[in-house]
Amino acid sequence: MNTAESFAELPVTPKPPLRRFHQARWDEPIIFELSTPGRRGLAVPEPGAPPVELPESVRRAEPPGLPELSQQLVLRHYLRLSQENLGADLNIDVGQGTCTMKYSPKVNDSFAAAVAELHPLQHEDTVQGVLEIYWRLEQMLAEISGMARVSLQPGSGSAAIYANIAMIRAYHAANGEGPGSGARDQVITTMFSHPSNAACAKTAGYEVITLMPDADGLPDIEALRAAVGPRTAALMITNPEDTGIFNPRIQEFVDLVHQAGGLACYDQANANGILGITRARDAGFDLCHFNLHKTFSTPHACGGPAAGACGVSAELAPFLPGPVVTSDGAAYRLETPPRSVGKIRPFLGVTPNIVRAYAWIMALGADGLRQVAETAALNNNYLMHKVLQIRGASAPWGRRRIEQVRYSWQELSEETGVHSEEIGVRAADFGVHYWTSHHPYVVPEPFTLEPTESYSREDLDEYAAILAQVAEEARRDPEFVKGAPYNQSIHKIDSTPLDDPKAWAPTWRAYVRKHRP
């Protein structure tokens, strides 16, 4: 279906050949359908000791209805499923904007594997090398953010956002302005900050105030002036926001919040384009976080395990989740900060990813990180230049962008009736991924591209050419685009049962009960 014939007419130059991609299609059954009673995929050791009789009250009455498969069949099933999956190693993964998809060096996986058999409660003397990696990474991230101390405990970016709001709550409580005091019960965030900033603040008990963008696409500073006051616990803001725009008045935002007695918390999920260029602390922020799987290259793993890092000023350091690592220059020890908010996660965080992130920074050094940032910005502006040549695509707010752009297909959609989500599905037919969730749709028919430093100019040309091809198809034959996908593992999905309690099937047993009685 996606032949290359029409390609010479595309409005992008140079004109790379259109890839004749087809995703693997195995028609792989659900694993329960592969079951044959009596088979097994693993033998377990015999007890070698007398059996323990269990009373009926705690004994399982019936064996669980798990599938029964031989080992090779399990392996084959999952390898087929892996082939029906488009990892970042396989595609030009610039379409997952806001998520900073970059190359995760293979050598780092071997370092992660080297910690597989360490137990988190081993004596400190037996894990000095790993504690040194923690300590060194904490120091590096402190330098990169300008903060005084860093904790590597959170399991992801959102968990780090939560840890930050927990520290904000504890800090105000220590000053007699905690929950129940009637003071500092509001958190201010912005519409283009990640939803977790709003949702974590709400979970922690705060009323959330969301600033909308002004005519220039920046969070409205007048709205901030109106919102800030004695009830302000904190500002939680991403910068650059998911639009790719850096807020030039960020210092004013921080100052306004500080003058009202609130704290300023920097979501650095989008830090990739500013590494070595500007730092959270230099703009006066009290807390920040990094997503190690975004900015520091640990693999995204289908949605985790990820890893997060919280950085804080000296004033907030006593509240960090613990333990953190300390060093006297000879040995490394674990220490829980005196007013710690406690555990955010078991043990010391996602160690395999701590090790990977450390190795990635070591491979690049200060010059390398600066090259990462500059190249991410270069790639982004180059791709923007390409995309804006495609008729029907636009980018609101004609400002400079850092590492990503939130674009709009509004014009194309008005002309053809084809929506952004449908364009994304059709783009996948060419072997690239394009993310379509940007709730709420403040920018109409949105799509966000974030090329990072990992992709070559040829990759960016190819990606832009694919979008141009799909835009042309939408004009020529909108129903064809709406009918996509054609080259995927499966065909167009009818999503209606997913929202209907009578029909939804979140497990196989629910499916069998409702649809195969």
Place this chain on the structure above:
Amino acid sequence: MTHPYIPNAEPRVRAEMLAAIGAESVEEFYADIPAELRLGRPLDLPPALPAEHDLVRHMKGLLGRVTDTEQALSFLGHGCYPHHVPAVCDEVNSRSEFLTAYAGEPYEDHGRFQALFEYVSMMGELLEMDVVNVPTYDGFQAAGTALRMACRHTGRSKVLVSAAVAADKLSKLRDFLAPDIEIVLAPVGEDGEITVPAFDAAFAAVYLETPNVYGVVETRGRELADLAHAHGALLVVGADPISLGVLAPPAAYGADIACGDIQSLGMHQSYGGGHAGYIATHDHEPLVAEFPSRLFGIAPTKVPGEYGFGDVFYDRTSFAHREEGKEWVGTAAALWGITAGVYLALLGPHGLRELGETILARTRYAMDALAGSVTVLHPDAIHFREFAIEVPSSAALLDALRERGIFGGVALDARTVLVCVTERHSIADIDRLAAAVQEVL
């Protein structure tokens, strides 16, 4: 040198790209960053190691300065468990297609959706519940969220929590349920089980863990379910799924929400990096509405008989509704869910039962073996995988054992040590521990 990870840092390519854009230099892209916020100096970081060989040597130098639980004989557990990880689990979770994917759509990431759907489906069979979430971060988070779900569902703000819960987990619950939910602790009885306390209609839930922090299998689940239900509250049970080949699933004695950690299902210990949380309920719409995390379900495609997948009831989530969603959802631990699915598929119902029997038998064997030289706590209770011993000095015992190449357990306090035994510990390993304990005491 053009760094191997940054293709467009090559000077000629960079110049051509700038020319195409019509920009003089990359500085133009940073026009919005005020001069006073510029760092103006290189970051102060250690010298770079761009050559892979140099990096490997550096990392090996650091990672060589550890003694892991294969070099020592380890009886450490307390929330992170040394179960055997089948080679197929490692093979699947190290595949690039899974390891480096993220949030693709159900079409190009069909395999991820199906693998996660199969994981939740196998967990559903193990738990005898119809709704299981795509993994949240860890068992701590799962317990915190499960209790928040119970509070939202009942409209109440007080929970009864078993005191036989790890101190770190309790720390997480105290933070996560603050400021609006009150935690009341139910003391541990002499038998190592939760005591049945005063209870009233102000409570949203009873939280019970089994096996609990002492490795004791709770036997009063039904009684607590009846107590909770009589007052319009829910029973929330934290259970390690690896025990459920032999132990009754929480739903069998009336639990409304089951939750816990899946590290034991095919994840390495990884210094505590292998955790992921599960939450499960029956298919009861009001309770399903309280899940903050993603739920994947089957949906038809336009080809009859073909299985598609998608998010069930997406409107619950903070992706859709920001602060109006239920808690938050972000990148958590999906790959460990896929891996746990592989594990459950490999073991199947009989493998999981046999594994449970082996662990039960070896745990009891170890309790009996140590009983000659130390006091074994809760000796009459059923123990799965862990048990506590009382000694003159936890630190002295563990130090002396470590000198003999044994990580003897986790100190719960100055005199109590928690010992963990799994299918990886042979009878000879247990005998070696018992002999060493006798020798050093």
